[in-house]
Amino acid sequence: MTNLTxxxxxxxxxxRVYFEKMRWxxxxxxxxxxxxxxxxxxxxxxTSHRKGLYQCNACREPFxxxxxxVMESSHIPLCKWALAFHLMAASKxxxxxxxxxxxxxxxxxxxxxxxxxxxxxxxxxxxxxxxxGGSGKVVEVxxxxxxxxxxxxxxxxxxxxxxxxxxxxxxxxxxxxxLVERGGETRMFHVENATAANLRDVMVRNIKRESELHTDExxxxxxxxxEFDGHHTVKHSAGEYVRYEGERTVHSNTVENxxxxxxxxxxxxxxxxxxxxxxxxxxxxxxxxxxxxxxxWNDSWRADExxxxxxxxxxxxxxxxxxxHA
Numbered sequence: 001m002t003n004l005t006x007x008x009x010x011x012x013x014x015x016r017v018y019f020e021k022m023r024w025x026x027x028x029x030x031x032x033x034x035x036x037x038x039x040x041x042x043x044x045x046x047t048s049h050r051k052g053l054y055q056c057n058a059c060r061e062p063f064x065x066x067x068x069x070v071m072e073s074s075h076i077p078l079c080k081w082a083l084a085f086h087l088m089a090a091s092k093x094x095x096x097x098x099x100x101x102x103x104x105x106x107x108x109x110x111x112x113x114x115x116x117x118x119x120x121x122x123x124x125x126x127x128x129x130x131x132x133g134g135s136g137k138v139v140e141v142x143x144x145x146x147x148x149x150x151x152x153x154x155x156x157x158x159x160x161x162x163x164x165x166x167x168x169x170x171x172x173x174x175x176x177x178x179l180v181e182r183g184g185e186t187r188m189f190h191v192e193n194a195t196a197a198n199l200r201d202v203m204v205r206n207i208k209r210e211s212e213l214h215t216d217e218x219x220x221x222x223x224x225x226x227e228f229d230g231h232h233t234v235k236h237s238a239g240e241y242v243r244y245e246g247e248r249t250v251h252s253n254t255v256e257n258x259x260x261x262x263x264x265x266x267x268x269x270x271x272x273x274x275x276x277x278x279x280x281x282x283x284x285x286x287x288x289x290x291x292x293x294x295x296x297w298n299d300s301w302r303a304d305e306x307x308x309x310x311x312x313x314x315x316x317x318x319x320x321x322x323x324x325h326a
Contacts, residue, residue: 002086002299008079009086015078016052019065022307030056031068069310070118076111080104088119089303093265094284120280122310123287132181133211135229140180140214140255141203141221143194145173146266150275174275176262176282179206180255182214185290188262188282190275200224214252258289 007014020028029036035058044053044062055062066072071081083104087095095103101112133139149172175194179202180186187206191198199220204227207213212230215221217237225231232250234240242251262285266273273281291297291305 002090002303004083004086009083010079012078013051015082016065018082019071019078019307020052022304023065023069023311028054030054030059030061031063032056032061033059035059068312068314070122070313070315071310072314074115074118076104076106076115080106081115084115084119085122085306086299086303088116088123088284089288089306090299091269092288093261094269094281096269096271117277117280118310118315119306120284121313121315122306124280124283124313125287125290125309127187128205131206131208132179132185132187133208135208135210137184137208137211138182138214139207139211139228140182140252141177141199141207142216142252142255142259143175143177143199143218143220144259144263145194146176146263146278147174147273147275148172149174174278176259176278177202178255178258179203180258181211182254186255186258186286188258188286190278190282194220196220196224200227214250216252258285261285261289 008018009015027036027038028041030041033056035041035056037058040057042055042057044055045051052064053062054064066074066078071078074081084100087100087103095116097109097113097116100106100116101109104112106112106115175191176188177191177194177199178186178188189202191202196219203224207228209227210229212232213221213225213228214232214234215225217233217235221231221233225233232243232245232248234243234251241253242249244250262282265285266281270281287306288302291302
């Protein structure tokens with residue numbers, strides 16, 4: 001468990017030592033040129049410069065532990081950054097920006113909101129080349145819908161975004177698909193539309209074909225299920241949620257549980273999420289689920305992993321929309 005009385009949450013020097021330990025376990029390296037020769041990196045502490053400032057004698061550039069990561073150019077004290085990472089890693093359903101603002105004593109909601117998104121950026125893991133599942137493993141797939149869909153290209157004269165309409169004039173919602181390896185990790189995606197073609201594209205890139213697929217009776221999975229080593233369904237419309245076939249247990253309860261935590265977090269903690277930022281919230285919930293206590297993780301290890309993931313990532317306040325996200 002995270003000890004909130006730890007010195008690194010109250011003292012900037014202790015927090016700097018923590019961040020340096022996480023980022024540089026084998027010694028400092030220059031984020032500008034990649035130089036890792038300790039004889040050519042000079043610590044400037046003790047001179048007229050602040051603690052934690054180094055200079056690379058190879059490229060002559062100064063740097064600190066925040067350069068080349070999500071905390072770069074931030075004026076927020078490092079001890080508050082350390083606490084933000086640990087709070088967001090430990091809170092199963094997330095921490096709102098208002099709560100961060102109050103807990104950390106930040107000056108504005110905007111500062112807290114941007115800080116939270118930078119932590120989410122650190123939590124985002126690139127695992128495109130490592131599909132889940134495999135021979136003898138079960139992968140559950142399901143889709144859900146979160147929030148009202150926005151069309152950022154159409155704006156009313158009042159300045160409010162135009163809301164796309166679904167059937168019978170009701171607001172259309174944002175489709176989210178989740179893949180869960182039973183007893184393993186999950187991956188969550190915001191797709192433009194929940195069509196068989198879009199879901200197939202997500203599934204074939206993220207699930208090994210040798211996997212056994214478990215879904216509900218939706219026709220979205222009927223054809224693509226044939227591309228995997230077995231496809232089994234449960235019929236929710238008939239009140240069936242689990243079926244036993246010898247040693248096989250057919251259900252999609254695992255992925256439903258993932259959605260349950262996600263929805264409780266989005267409606268009870270965050271309450272509002274712009275569609276352009278939905279993929280960051282998905283990365284946050286995915287990060288925590290994949291490092292849950294059931295897999296042997298604790299709050300401190302999860303926070304350490306998030307801090308390590310901050311390296312090499314930058315998030316500007318006005319970030320261009322990412323390709324592939326609505």
